[in-house]
Amino acid sequence: MTRLARALGPVPWLLPAVALIGLVVLWPVVVLFKTSFQNISPDGFVNGWAGLGNFRALFAEPALLSVVLRTVVWVVVVVAITMVLGLMLAQLFNVEFPGRKAARWALIAPWAASVMMTSLIFRWALDYTSGPINILLKDLGIVHSLGTNQTDWLGRPVAAFIWMMGVAVLVSLPFTIYALLAGLQTIPADLYEAARVDGADSWRMYRSITLPLLRPAFTVALLINVINIFNSFPIIWEMTRGQPGSSTSTTTTFMFQLKQAFIGESASMSVLNFAMVIVIVLVFLKVTRWKEQVN
Amino acid sequence: MKRTLIGATAIVAVGTMALSGCGGSSSTSSGKSGGTTTLKLVAADYGTGPANTSSKYWASVADAFHKANPTITVNVQVVTWANFDTTVQTMVQNKQYPDITEGDYFSNYAQQGLLYPASKVLSNPGNLLPAFKAQGSYKGVQYGMPFTTSSRTLFYNKKLFKKAGIMSAPKTWADIQTDASKIKALGDTGFGLPLGSEEGQAEALLWMLGNGGGYQNSSGKYTINSPQNIQTFQFLKKLVAAGDTEPNPANKMRTDQWQQFAQGKVGMINGSPALVPIIESAKVLKDSDWTSVPIAGKNGPLTKTLGVSDNVAAFKTDGTKAAAIKKFLDFTYQDTYQLKFDKEYDLLPATTSAAKALASDPIFGPFLTALPHSIQYPSDTAWAQVKTNIQQNIGTAVTGDPKTVLDSIQAKASAN
Structure with a gap:
């Protein structure tokens, strides 16, 4: 009896956390899966079960394959550029220079601004008739006249996608730099001193001391960026709505495009997204030997 | 954010107006026990800011109506267009039905049996522009009543x-x-x-x-x-x-x-x-x-x-308010209020009599002549x-x- 009571002792303390995870994480997943098998009218009336109908409709979408491939490009390119630039800038911010404190504070600004706001500003700045970026490009002689196909960056799918990747890099950089900067500061200075005594040049020190010791911080930043960029919604939605058609959509915005009228099908897209995130994370953990890193 | 704030203040303002109107009437009707009815009207906001918000229009209609019919009070809630569909959908999903909506119309609600047919809540449904009848109809019965229209x-x-x-x-x-x-x-x-x-x-x-x-x-x-x-x-x-x-x-x-x-x-x-x-x-x-x-x-x-209409729909709720709704809609569909609305927002009327009254207008005349022959979007679910x-x-x-x-x-x- 007392043994049982002792075993159950921690339960009341764990309960709130368990309930929270259950309600906020697990329950929505259950509802998501349920919805993906239901037939739902555009204004939310449930008209019975759909079996695999939603999934069949999803896989019959002509745009699906290109959307998935575009998502891969989106994640790989944005995360790669962010990490490389982040490494360089973190190094810079780690060096003593006058006004470093102010510069570090300024770095927070694009992070603190809502991503939606940043995206809206870019959409406005790229307006094909009167956007300031286009006016600047015209003054520099890079574009010939306003209001043309050339200045309509967001109207051409490829150009629009490149601009959006740029915005995604911009908003991901601050977090990445801070994560890497924190990592850099944990590296003891005497390691560098010892290396210098042994006659290593700075590139050698960077490769043999900085990079290996930065690995935990780098891994965390990489994983969080992959998940963030994969799920990124506001940039694409505010700048192009994924249009024309779905030719600038990733799986996340495509899910929302479907949601406007095909709720069940949209839920099955979410299930697919969910599966992809799980796979990415598992592969990632395996490849980076996460456990050893964290311990 | 600013918009929501304006919307919220507008709603509060209308609410207060409706409340004060209610206070006045309850003293007179207290003799007849329980003879008052309250109608909840949810309407879309056609205004571009606080100066011409639709809550002003509806408050004036509701006040005038209350003066003529002291036993019926109309509570107006004006919702921005961007939020209108979700607001109404949420009310329906939560079974907190409004009595009357004005804005987008969903044939699904007629399909679910939630709405009164036009003939039950309007004395003269024949005055509604016939071109828009099919769009508001489900299985041959008209539920959605055009309130304001426009043509291209x-x-x-x-x-x-x-x-x-x-x-x-x-x-x-x-x-x-x-x-x-x-x-x-x-x-x-x-x-x-x-x-x-x-x-x-x-x-x-x-x-x-x-x-x-x-x-x-x-x-x-x-x-x-x-x-x-x-x-x-x-x-x-x-x-x-x-x-x-x-x-x-x-x-x-x-x-x-x-x-x-x-x-x-x-x-x-x-x-x-x-x-x-x-x-x-x-x-x-x-x-x-x-x-x-x-x-x-x-x-x-x-x-x-192409002709487009925004529609009025009347919800059955507990099924006791049909007579009150009818009184209010008959009042609202008078030419005066139709024209007042259309003048305010540069839209076109939805009744034959109001359209006739506006036919000679230099700007709106051409639109109106096109209206009776207009094509509508499909009306199926x-x-x-x-x-x-x-x-x-x-x-x-x-x-x-x-x-x-x-x-x-x-x-x-x-x-x-």
């Missing part, structure tokens, strides 16, 4: 036309092609073609009608990939490729293109009366600088244009999904292969 015409910039040396209004697609290329030569946009997700379904239909096409045939079957429609988009694709429209119309929004027209940078554009206040507030074009004519078709101007799919994808019909795009939209429409 072709606007053109007379100043640009003169500069380009064009003498007459465009009547055919060939006219549009030549006129647009002349205006393009001036460095402006020839034809504003918003095929993006905001209103792509309207723009596409206006062009389909010009070639004898449309979304459905006379028996209500979807015919989106009909040969006429494919031909229409082949023409549009040519127009776009020649640079006679704004660049990349596939994702351009209507609001932006209307603004461009109001700035005097677009030669021709399909518009509705709602474009008039935009032109006026931009203060670039004088009244004599633009005009509107019937929409150009392949071989001549359209005799039937599948339309909500078909519409979204068109808004999403119709633009790609001028960048990719028109037939493939229309085929895939048709496939999804007929799968329902």
Whole structure:
């Protein structure tokens, strides 16, 4: 009896956390899966079960394959550029220079601004008739006249996608730099001193001391960026709505495009997204030997 | 954020007004025990700011009505257009039904048996413009009652036309092609073609009608990939490729293109009366600088244009308020209030008698003559999904292969 009571002792303390995870994480997943098998009218009336109908409709979408491939490009390119630039800038911010404190504070600004706001500003700045970026490009002689196909960056799918990747890099950089900067500061200075005594040049020190010791911080930043960029919604939605058609959509915005009228099908897209995130994370953990890193 | 705040204050303001009105009446009606009825009206906001918010209009109607009928109080809730659909949907999903809505109308609610038929809550439903009857009907019974309407015409910039040396209004697609290329030569946009997700379904239909096409045939079957429609988009694709429209119309929004027209940078554009206040507030074009004519078709101007209505729907709730709703709707549908609303927002009336009263108006006359013959969007329950799919994808019909795009939209429409 007392043994049982002792075993159950921690339960009341764990309960709130368990309930929270259950309600906020697990329950929505259950509802998501349920919805993906239901037939739902555009204004939310449930008209019975759909079996695999939603999934069949999803896989019959002509745009699906290109959307998935575009998502891969989106994640790989944005995360790669962010990490490389982040490494360089973190190094810079780690060096003593006058006004470093102010510069570090300024770095927070694009992070603190809502991503939606940043995206809206870019959409406005790229307006094909009167956007300031286009006016600047015209003054520099890079574009010939306003209001043309050339200045309509967001109207051409490829150009629009490149601009959006740029915005995604911009908003991901601050977090990445801070994560890497924190990592850099944990590296003891005497390691560098010892290396210098042994006659290593700075590139050698960077490769043999900085990079290996930065690995935990780098891994965390990489994983969080992959998940963030994969799920990124506001940039694409505010700048192009994924249009024309779905030719600038990733799986996340495509899910929302479907949601406007095909709720069940949209839920099955979410299930697919969910599966992809799980796979990415598992592969990632395996490849980076996460456990050893964290311990 | 600011908008929500204004909306919220408006709601509070109306609420207070309604409350004070209620306080006055309860003293008089207290003799008759429990004889008062309260109606909850949810209406969309057509205003552009606090100065002309629709809550002012509805408060004046509700006050006047309450004076005439002290036993009935109308509580008004005005919701911004962007939130209207979700607000009503949430109320319905939570079973907190409003008594009356004015704005978008959902045939699904009639399908679910939630609504009163028009004949039960309006003394003279025959006065509603017959052109909009089918759109509000489910299985032959009218539930959605048009409250305000608009129709589409072709606007053109007379100043640009003169500069380009064009003498007459465009009547055919060939006219549009030549006129647009002349205006393009001036460095402006020839034809504003918003095929993006905001209103792509309207723009596409206006062009389909010009070639004898449309979304459905006379028996209500979807015919989106009909040969006429494919031909229409082949023409549009040519127009776009020649640079006679704004660049990349596939994702351009209507609001932006209307603004461009109001700035005097677009030669021709399909518009509705709602474009008039935009032109006026931009203060670039004088009244004599633009005009509107019937929409150009392949071989001549359209005799039937697209007409759109916003509707009133009456919910059954507990089934006891039909008489009170009827009194209120009869009061609201008087010509005075119809015209007051349309004057305020540059829209068109929805009743035959009010339309007659406005027929001689110089700006609205042309729209009104087109109205009784207007074509409506499909009214079946599948339309909500078909519409979204068109808004999403119709633009790609001028960048990719028109037939493939229309085929895939048709496939999804007929799968329902």
